[in-house]
Structure formats: C-alpha cells, structure tokens
Amino acid sequence: MAQSQLRPPTMADVARLAGVSHQTVSRVLGDHPNVRDETRAKVLHAIEEMGYRRNSSARALATRRTRTLGVVASDTTLYGPASTLFALEEAARAEGYLVSTVSLRKLTVDKLSEALDHLSEGGVEGVVAIAPQRSAVEALTELRHPFPVVTVGSGPGLGIPSVNVDQHLGACLATGHLLAVGHRRVWHLAGPEDWQEAADRAAGWRATLEAAGVEPPLTLRGDWSPLSGYRAGQELAGWVGRGLTAVFVANDQMALGVLRALREAGVRTPQDVAVVGFDDIPESEFFAPPLTTVRQDFSAVGKRSIALLLDLIEGRDPSGTPRIAIEPQLVVRASTFPYTSDQGAAPT
C-alpha cells in the first residue's frame, strides 16, 4: 500500500512480489487468455499492493504505438471549433486514444507547420486539423509529416481526407425557408473571404436564389464577430423599403449584431425584416427575437473524423481521398415569423 516515492515500481518488481515472471504480469495487464485464474489473482493483488502503473513510454517504444492523436485548432473560444474539439476528444477517448491539442490564435501556414512539428515531437499517430481557412489548409498538401492528417471544416475540395458539415445544403435550407415563407428576395451577410465555410454558405445561398429565378442582391461581408454584424446591419437598414425583407446571415454572432442594428434603426424583426443565422449557438434562442438558424451535428463530425483517421492509421481503406459530409438541420424560431400574441410566452 505505502510506496516509496523514490522510483515507481516496474513490472519486474510486481513480478518478484507475485512470484511470477514479468511476462506473466504483462499478460495479465494485456488481458491475455492463457493465464490461470489463480495466477491472475496473485498478480492483480501485487499490482494493487504496489500501486503499480504501466510505463506508457516503454510500452509505446516496444509496440511502436503511442495511442495518441493530435488536434490542431484555432478560434477555440468560438462555439463551432469548441464543440468540434470536444466531440473529437470524446470520440478519441472512446477508442482508447489520448488527444493532444495545439490551439492557435490565428491559423497561418507557419503556425500550422509549427503545430504539426510540435505534435510530431510528441509522437502522435495522426492529426485532425480543424482548419476552416483555405489558405492555411492548402499548405497541408505540401507539408511533410510522418502521420496521416484529416481536416475538418475546410471543405471537400482539397486533396486531403476531410469531414465537413454540408455548408452548401445548410445555406439552401436557410434561404429556401425564407423564400418559402413568402419573401421575394433574400440578402446575404457572408463570412470572411478566406473561410471555406463562408464561401460554401454564400454559394448555397446564391444557388438557391438562382434556382428560384431570382437575381442575388449584393453580398455584404463580415468577420464572424457581432461587431461586424452590427456594422453590416446598419447598412442593411438603409435598404429597408427598397426591397429588403429577408437576410441570411452566415453565423449567429453576426446575426446578433444585425438584430441590434435593425432594432436601433427602428426596423422590426421579423415584421419588417426576417433574419436567419447559422450555427445554433446556445444563446440564439434568447436573442431578440429568438433566431431561426441552422444546426450542425458536431458530435457526428467528431466521431466520423476519428473513425476516418484511425482507418488511415491502420492502413485500411487506402482507396482515393475519403470525404465525408454531414447533414445540417434547419431550426425555425421567431426571427422568420411575424410576431403573434404569444410573443411574450416562455421560449421553447
């Protein structure tokens, strides 16, 4: 029970105490079938008594498996990346893997390269890159690394295995919904130019309008922040009465800014202008008014990404470049319906 702190016990120590060979201890720990119950009990007892824990470095050296995966992420305080990160870790742990993370303030080629080096030094067997910015990810094709890499959120267009929520479809759902509830035209506040997801959402919006025979109005652009949404909202307010009745905003945080700007300009939502966001952050339901938006299944993204990465590590499925798409889901709330008498009712 008590244990000298000088040096942690080794397998040999346990073996000596249990009166067996170190290999038998290894077998017990590895759940090997051919160990007599009596022997197993003796060993387990000795392990317990000494507080023995297997040395992971020695194990990794002998097996050539570290059972560690790496994740590179940026903007981890945003809801999307944070949710993805969480889902990845949970999925990896379920498979018995440890996850080492590198969080970048800003995703650039240099930083991404450094991050991969750092993870490589740490001996990861594979990496998931949450890399929504195009410029950085394109470099992934060039960068040398001794392990497979899966990208998340960088779109299916690159020569790298990837997992993505179908942003194009999400934008279609949002835009189509606005058309369906009676709007003639839908405006769009897009995300940063460099983000693949922003581009895909804009493309989906445009395609939906064109399919409906409507010419897309000019596109505004923000940087995902509420502030940029607020500024765009002020500009949008100027178009009210000149054909603007509905806006599809590329994320919920910008939608928050738009809502505030419209409110301050005396424009009512949804009576005068309907607004749809993207992401379904937990706060969306409590915006004024509660926001119609598009929900992404991050848990599915995490599971599929880890499964794909493990396939690549194990050398399974070497055919082509796998690309996985996850379907998003429209969540309808008050920002796209006229207010009725239940305006003051408790939120759902």
Place this chain on the structure above:
Amino acid sequence: MAQSQLRPPTMADVARLAGVSHQTVSRVLGDHPNVRDETRAKVLHAIEEMGYRRNSSARALATRRTRTLGVVASDTTLYGPASTLFALEEAARAEGYLVSTVSLRKLTVDKLSEALDHLSEGGVEGVVAIAPQRSAVEALTELRHPFPVVTVGSGPGLGIPSVNVDQHLGACLATGHLLAVGHRRVWHLAGPEDWQEAADRAAGWRATLEAAGVEPPLTLRGDWSPLSGYRAGQELAGWVGRGLTAVFVANDQMALGVLRALREAGVRTPQDVAVVGFDDIPESEFFAPPLTTVRQDFSAVGKRSIALLLDLIEGRDPSGTPRIAIEPQLVVRASTFPYTSDQGAAPT
C-alpha cells in the same frame, strides 16, 4: 530525400550516413556544446536527407520525462472554460510541453477519477484540473495519482495547489459599482449551488451590501444558461416597483436571459433596472443594452497555473500549499447607465 516508408530512420541510421556515432547525433540534437562545427553540419545534413525525427517514446523512456501535461475540463463550449483551456495550452507549449486534454460532459467524482487514470496511462507529468464544482474537486484530495495536480476555479479553500480569479473581489466590484451609481439595494441572481465560483460571487455580493449597511434581498439561483436567466428575469420583473432597481447576475449568459425577460415585461434597462453580468463574453457588448460586466484575465490564469505545475513537477517550492489569486476587472457599459441620446451610436 526520398524515404522508405517501411520503417522510420533511427538515430543509428543517421549516424551511419554521417559517419559518426549515434551519440554524436544525440549531441547535435541536444545542442550539446562540444561538437565540432564541421561534424554538426554533417549530422544535420544527414538528418535532413533522411527526414529523421527523434522517437519521443524512446526519449521519454531514457530520460523519464514525457514532457506532456494533462488538462481535465468540463463545459468546454462555455466561454470561461474554453478560454482557460486555450490559455493553458498556449502557456504549456511555450514551455515546450505537450498538452493532453480530457473534456467531460459533466464533472463528477467518477468521471474525474477516470480522466486522471486516462491521463496517467498517457504518461502525463502533471495535471491541471479546471474544476469549478466543489463536490468533484474535494475528491481530488483522496484520489491516488502519481503526479502533481493544480486546480483552477475551485477556490482557494481546498488542500490542493490552486489558481483562481478572485471571484469575491469581482462581485465586490460589480455590487459596489451599482451602489456607487445610486442604487439603494442590489439583487443577485446566483449560479448553481455546487459551483465554488457561484458561491464566491454570492459571498462578495453579500459582503458588499452588508458593508454598506444594506440588508441583502433574497437570492435567486440559475444554472448559468440563458434560459434559467430568462426564468429568473420573469420573477425579478415582478419585484419592479417594489424596491428592485439593480441586479447583479452571476454570469453574462444568464444576464442575457434576464435582459430579455425584463424587456418582454415592459421593464427598461437601465432606466428601470440596472444589470451587471460576469465574464465579459465577446457578445456582451452587443446585448440590448450592452452589458456592464466583470472581465477575468484567463491568459494570466493559464500562465500562472502552468508555472505552478512545473514548479511542483520539478520539486521546487515544496512549502505549504500554494494558492494564486488573479484580479478581475470591471467593464462599465450601458446596462448600468441611463440611456442617453447616444443610444444609437456605434458600440465602442
């Protein structure tokens, strides 16, 4: 340049190619001083040519250092934990350590214990536990683990090294501010009972009122979510006109719900009721109205935590149980001032 994928090159392979011993390669990699420049160049060239990378497991085995730290966190999609996580990883990486994370959906004693086991299997040298719930953290004192642990956000009251933002002080700043701008009494919407930070904020609020000779009104309680804030806000609205003019809400997300409930009840903020939050999430500035709140320096928390943990790992400073407090900062916005004519101006 080209490299057989069969087996990564070893130090011995590099040594052979460079015409030196493996030990010289090790010296070059370790920046040992006594290596001739010419030799160093030869070795570096060979390393480059073979695409050699040092095997971290073998290194860890020989040095008995994995250079990996663990972090246990929960609620990582919330702004506070996400920011802390980010700061920890950044600080650890600056010290040359890899960070392995375990994100829990809910922090219980069992899950915490499993998380520590998982990290232990991964060979971490120490762990930072972002553990704001009291019940779980108390168990940390009991749990056996072969490495030092530092807690963040669990308050200074436990027999474990800890780093905390001074929640009591933050609550004093918030409450004192409301008193200073003329409110006679301040109400409080507290966080979950089990959270140490919620308790500390409530205590700071209470102490400030008592120091001002005011009897604290009844305390409401929420669960950090906007929804719980909304419900509490509906209750608070009923007290308007009966002495309620100011509320200190224990976090920004609940404050968002309160603001909505008040608005829907026809109560104006801040003219009728002033509201202060806690956290300064990026959205607070865009609430209706922009929210006065208390900002926490997560970057400092991260740096101090890692520094403390490394001290413990290195066996420095074995005196007592270190406790580090970080000062928070009040951020004053429109939710605690009467609206003026600049109500429609662009936010700062």
Place this chain on the structure above:
DNA sequence: GACGTCATTGTGAGCGCTAACAATTCATGC
C-alpha cells in the same frame, strides 16, 4: 620528449516494456 589538459568522439549499459520463441506442466487416450 614526456606529461597534463582540454575538446571531441565513441562505447556499453540500461530505461521498462512487448513479441517471439522455448520450456514446462497437465490432462487425455491408447
């Protein structure tokens, strides 16, 4: 020219574990 000193390089022994194989035990059938 013998010797000490320093800088530079090489050698051997682990670090603690697993994998492959060898050895032992034990039950079974003839």
Place this chain on the structure above:
DNA sequence: GCATGAATTGTTAGCGCTCACAATGACGTC
C-alpha cells in the same frame, strides 16, 4: 506407462534513445 497436444509460464532479445564513462587526438608546458 507413455506419447500427444494444449494450456500455462519463463527466457531472450530487442524497441530507440540518453547517460556515464572511456578513448582519442591536439595542444601547450616544463
């Protein structure tokens, strides 16, 4: 009683690296 084979256990040799120490060579000193 003994061969046969399966179940169980032990032995040996690495995995790729760092550490401690030994060896080598260049240089200056007396």
